[in-house]
Amino acid sequence: MKQTSLACLILGLAIAPVTWAQTTEETAASGPSVKPTENAQAKALREQLARETAARKAENDAAIAADIAKNPDGANAQAARKAAEDAKARELEKQTSEEKAKADAEENAKAAATKDEQDRKAAAAAWAAGAADRERAAAAKKAAVDKWRASGKPGPSIMMGQRADGTFTVMIDGKISTFATAAEAKAFADKARDNADSTLSY
Numbered sequence: 465m466k467q468t469s470l471a472c473l474i475l476g477l478a479i480a481p482v483t484w485a486q487t488t489e490e491t492a493a494s495g496p497s498v499k500p501t502e503n504a505q506a507k508a509l510r511e512q513l514a515r516e517t518a519a520r521k522a523e524n525d526a527a528i529a530a531d532i533a534k535n536p537d538g539a540n541a542q543a544a545r546k547a548a549e550d551a552k553a554r555e556l557e558k559q560t561s562e563e564k565a566k567a568d569a570e571e572n573a574k575a576a577a578t579k580d581e582q583d584r585k586a587a588a589a590a591w592a593a594g595a596a597d598r599e600r601a602a603a604a605k606k607a608a609v610d611k612w613r614a615s616g617k618p619g620p621s622i623m624m625g626q627r628a629d630g631t632f633t634v635m636i637d638g639k640i641s642t643f644a645t646a647a648e649a650k651a652f653a654d655k656a657r658d659n660a661d662s663t664l665s666y
Contacts, residue, residue, distance in 0.1 A: 619660045622653050 532541040623635045627642075632649035634641045636656050643649040 620656055622656055624649055624653055 528540045528544075531538060532544055535541060620636050621638075625633045625635070626646070627633060632643045632646050634643065634649050634653045634656075636653075641649075641652060643652060
């Protein structure tokens with residue numbers, strides 16, 4: 465029964481390309497907007513072939529399983545054990561590789577963290593070591609500023625104002641001078657600033 469079915473299947477597959485070609489030609493002749501579709505008979509034969517292939521594989525697997533149960537030391541049993549051992553070896557190798565990759569990643573992360581901690585401590589130590597130098601530099605700068613301020617002569621205290629009678633006054637270090645116009649008062653004050661011998665600037 466199976467041989468007859470298989471023969472029919474082979475014959476059907478042999479004529480399927482011809483049927484497909486005819487269908488394609490007819491479709492092309494009918495118009496460019498119509499696309500060829502799979503012939504229903506060819507599709508049925510293809511599906512039947514797939515089912516028969518799956519059935520033969522299932523029968524073969526069942527036969528091998530029965531042979532293994534009947535002959536535990538037979539060729540099929542030995543092949544099955546070897547396949548199982550190979551699969552187990554591959555799984556073990558994969559697991560070992562994954563564990564090694566994980567261990568390497570953890571080790572690298574730990575090494576990076578250790579290096580960061582070492583760099584931080586080194587930077588802190590360097591900063592602490594330079595504290596004395598920074599203090600000496602700050603003290604020297606302050607002494608220089610104090611010396612510069614002590615050696616300088618302050619500029620005169622100049623204040624300008626206007627009286628009720630319309631005249632203008634300029635007071636320099638407490639001494640008041642009176643001028644008729646604001647321009648004269650300003651010129652006098654500017655001259656007093658220019659003549660002042662001061663090394664300080666505020």
